[in-house]
Amino acid sequence: MRPDTYPDEWRPSADDGPVELVVDGELFLLEVQAGGGSHCTWVPGPNSGYGFSSGATRVAWKTESGLPPAPLPVPLPSIADHRRSIREFLDEIDPEIGYLAD
Template sequence: MRDDGSEDYTWESGPNEKYGFGGGPAQVAVGPGVSVPTAELYLSTISEHRESIRNFLGMIDPETGYIE
């Protein structure tokens, strides 16, 4: 997990070393002089982690081990 609440996943048992994916909470872009209220860090639930992993693996081409 990164400091901003986003996450990195590495597929350690996959055929391609260091292959994985990342994601995180939506972020807001603002211009100079605009303040954004500080939000509490959102921590994903175990179910949300599992769903992200299932979605990633569901996109993998079994022959290459990569998203095609």
């Protein structure tokens, strides 16, 4: 599949290996980690290896007895979620230096 045609609802996992993902004409390498976090590397970006990481989704709750029930599975982010994160990253880049703006 081409890196710009993944369906929005797909939720890649660590087993899928690195996934090339094109967002707004920019190529990123998405690596989902076993614990649910991810790392995106901006492949053609002006600074080699530059990108960002996201931690796994965490859920906290409390029951009336004070003891939490068995944890519910938290779904991995979808491709739409990853695209949104990448767009937010790109929006924060200072075009003169190619890094996040101060």
